[in-house]
Amino acid sequence: MSQRRPPRNPKSPEDPVTPSNNRERYRPPRNPNKPVLNDGVDPRVHRRQTSAKSTPPQPFTRASKVSSTNGVKAMLPCPERDVDDITTKFESLKFSPSPIYMDVEDIISRQRIQEKPSWIACSPRRRDVLMATDMKKEWLVCGPTIKWTDIPDDFFDAKKLKSLQAMKIAVMDPLTEPQKRNLRIRANPYEDLKGAFFVCRDGPKLASLDKMFGFTISGEIDTKKRVAKTPVSDVPASNASRNDPPYYFVDIGGAPGGYTDYLLWRKGYYNAKGFVSNDRFYVHNTARMLPLSAGFLSPHRASHGDAYLDCIPNIDEFIAHVQTTTPTVDFVGAYSCYSPDGCELSQEIQHHKLFLGNCVTGLSLLRIGSGNMLLRVFDLFTPVSVGILYCLYLSFAQVAVVKPVTCRPGNSEQFVYCEKLTHFGANIIKDYLKHVLDEWDNLPAEDDVSSIVPTSTIRNDTxxxxxxxxxxxxxxxxxxxxxxxxxxxxxxxxxQTPNGADIRKLALIHWELGPYPKKGVMEMVKLSAKDIVAMKSDSTFDLSNFQSTLQMVPQCVATDYSTFSATQCVSKTCKFALAVTDGKGNLFYLMDPANGFISTCFQGPPFSVFLIEMTLGTFSGKLDEETIVIHDAGLLANDDVSTLPLTHRLKCAEKFAATATFGSPGQAKLKFDVAEHAELCQTDVMIDSHKHYRLIPNDSNVKAAGDNCHNSTFWKNISIKNAWVSH
Structure with a gap:
């Protein structure tokens, strides 16, 4: 009987291991005459990888297609398309085999582009029961500061946490910052998104969160309006939210401005205003933000310590700053954090007080019934973090803790989204958390708040x-x-992560971050005030005919119009000026065509043209705040309103005045008011064969430039000389 032939060694040179038949790493046979690097990498592979330049994905138009080596084809969708389309395209990606130690395909495929939050809502009955609880006496516990090695395991698996902490030390600590950056780019397909067309990577991060929560963060729930303002194709944008109230939001520590950049882009035009809280170390980089973003920000820096909102005086200062414009806001985004400085394992403990201060600020400013809040947090293991989260759970209609795919998957960053503030949260919980923060400020240096909500109370809420x-x-x-x-x-x-470019393109489609005309915007930024007027005005307007003298509404007017609208002047001695902001937001005004446009020291939203009252000292910059009265508007933050009726143009101007920010290097500011509107009606009285008109509601001076009737245009109103004469 013949003996069985022994099996060949699968690792022998005669039968090399390949990725298709074994999970071990495959290396082709090396030519002994070819030099090898110290780490054993083929020089051809090394040169190819080190010389390749990583370029961010370019957005594409509706008609264009995305093709890849795997045959993936995708077109930019309309938002009304079936949501399963993105999932189908994502699952169709055939991940190329990679010689790695573990199943990369399985890990990357778990990063679903279409993410859904897991909500949790508190019952009204539980809030009613807690109304009788004296939280300040029964809940608050103070004690010595804990270390990250002594966190009680009430809300997590202690063995898993120790394994995670050990792995962070073993994997990440030996790496330098450039090595970490290179590692993230290769291992995470979303890392190379960078900022898309926003100032930093926080823009796409908030875009993914906004999509996850059905655009409730930006308030753009109406698909038609959202697509009209920020189209995902080459269709020209239009302001579909002119008649909506202004959207006010707060950005706490979101420098360099990616979160705010996204919100102002999504809202479009002059539909939103952001109140920004900067700390001592980082400020919003308005120079790199989108052209229309910087003109609708109201920055503030507190005066105590490092200007973080982690103490009552700084919080009160910022609340007072916001409430000079609006008593409540629609959305609060709290993104501030301390620099870990190599202490990533104790990052959660370091942020306890800042997390608490951000919550107090949000509960103090949000609108009851509709206000939403988003907080950036880290691990949520300690009793203090879980207690604050439980207070948010009691304060809002529903809460979700999520980690979007745009967050780095290996770190502890995550977000808490709270929807619809309740009366219980705006009063009971806010007062309690403010009391906790006040007590914290008065504790000795070696002590901290140990617990905000008893563990037994949280456990009883199964x-x-x-x-x-x-x-x-x-x-x-x-x-x-x-x-x-x-x-x-x-x-x-x-x-390298397979198919990273295809994943990023599908993600941009899903988040409705369509193509942004960077080239066209950069060309518009170079436009001067005269260029903008020449581009936007119609054939009835001649710059050389503009006059600034006050025109009075006569008692007798030779016209066939039975009624027309006009705006009332504040002073009889004032003159008119055509105010224009160029492509960079620099403010100019025109009074005498012979002198042309005169520059001012103020900057605001670009691409704007409006008619204002000019008095002695206007635009001098000597006052901390000057008030400018707008009488008419033709272009507001690139929104052409010139063909609307005067009453509608004035409503748009009121919204623009409420959201726009005009400032100067000397810290002087402009405040805009809109002139009151009046209607002139024909009477039956005839004087000197002319029809007689009376002013409603009073007989004060009224500016009525040109044919200021119901269907008149902005450019026609300021184009006719001596249209009205004094009686």
């Missing part, structure tokens, strides 16, 4: 406790999985 523990376990599992992936990529520099 729905919240089980939901939150499950979230923590899944968050830890995800971080461990990606840290293992990072470890594999750190060992082998040849590894």
């Amino acid at each position: 729905k919240f406790f089980e939901h939150f523990v499950q979230h923590n376990e899944s968050a830890v599992d995800r971080q461990i999985k990606y840290l293992q992936l990072y470890g594999a990529f750190a060992k082998d520099r040849r590894l």
Whole structure:
């Protein structure tokens, strides 16, 4: 009987291992005459990877198609398309085999572009029960500052947390910052999104969150209006929200401005105004933001400490700053954080007080019934963090803790989104958290707040406790999985996430971040005030015929119009000026065509043209705040309103005056008011064969330039000399 032939060694040179029949790393046979780098990488592969330049994905038009080596084809969709289309295209990506230590395909495919939050809502009955609780006496506990190694395991699996902490130390600590940056780009397909067309990567991050929550963050729930203002194709944009009230939001520590940049772009034109709280270290980079964004920001920096909103005086200062414009806001985004400085494991403990201060600020400013809040947090393991989260759960109609795909999967960053503030949160919880923060400020240096809500109270709320523990376990599992992936990529520099470009393109489609005409915008930025007037005015307007003298409405007017509208002047001695902002937002005014446009020291939203009253000292910049009265408007933040009736133009001007910010390097500001509107009606009295008109509601001076009737245009009104004469 013949003996069985022994199997060949699968690792022998005669039968090399390939990726198709074994999960081990495959390396082709090396030519002994070819030089090898110290790490054993083929020089051809090394040169190809080190010389390749990573370019961000370019948005594409509706008619264009995306093709890849895997045959993926996608067209820019209308938002009304079936939402399953993105999922189908994502699942159709055939991940190319990669010689890695673990299943990259499985990990990357779990990063779903279409994300859904897991909501949790508090019952009204539980709030009613807590009304009888004296939270200030029964809930608050203070004690020594805890370390990250001593966190009680009430809300997580202690073994998993220790494994996560050990892996962070083993994988990330030995790497330098350039190595970490290179590792993230290769291992995370969303890292190379960078800022898309926003100032930084926080813009796409908020876009993904806004899409996840049905555009409730930006308030753009109406699909038709959203697409009209920010189209996902080459269709010209239009302001479909002129008649909507202004959208006010707060940005706490969101420098360099990606979050705000996205919100102002999504709202479009002059439909929103942002109140920004900057700390001592970082400010919003308005020079790099989109052209129309910087003109609708109201920045503020508190005066105590490092200007973080982590103490009552700084919070009160910022609230007073916001309430000079509006008593409440629609949305609060709290993104501020301290620099970890190598202390990532204790990052959660370091942010306890800042997390609390951001919550107090949001509860103090949000509108009851409709106000929403988004907070950037890190791990949620300690009793203080969980207690604050439980207070938010009691304060809002529903709450969700999410980690979007745009967050780096290996770190602990996540977001808490709170929807629709309740009366209980705006009063009971706000007062309690403000009391906690006040007590915290008076504690000795070695002490901290140890607990805000008793653990027994949280455990008794079974729905919240089980939901939150499950979230923590899944968050830890995800971080461990990606840290293992990072470890594999750190060992082998040849590894690259497959199909990263295709994933990014599908993500931009899903988030409705359509093509942005950067080239056209940059050309418009170079336009002067005279260029903008020449481009936007119609054939009835002649710049050389503009006059600034006051025109009075006579008692007798030779016209066939039975009624017409006009605006009332503040002073009889004032003159008119045509105010224009150029492509960079610099403000100019025109009174005498012979002198041309005169520059001022103020800057505001670009691409605007409006008619104002000029008095002695206007635009001098000597006052902390000057008040300018607008009488008519033709172009507001690139929104052409010149053909609307005068009454509609004035309503648009009122909204523009409420949201726009005009400032100067000397800290002087402009405040805009809109002239009161009046209607002139024909009477039956005839004087000197002319029809007699009376002013409603009073007989004060009225500016009525040109044919200021119901269907008159802006350019026609300021184009006719001596249209009205004094009686």
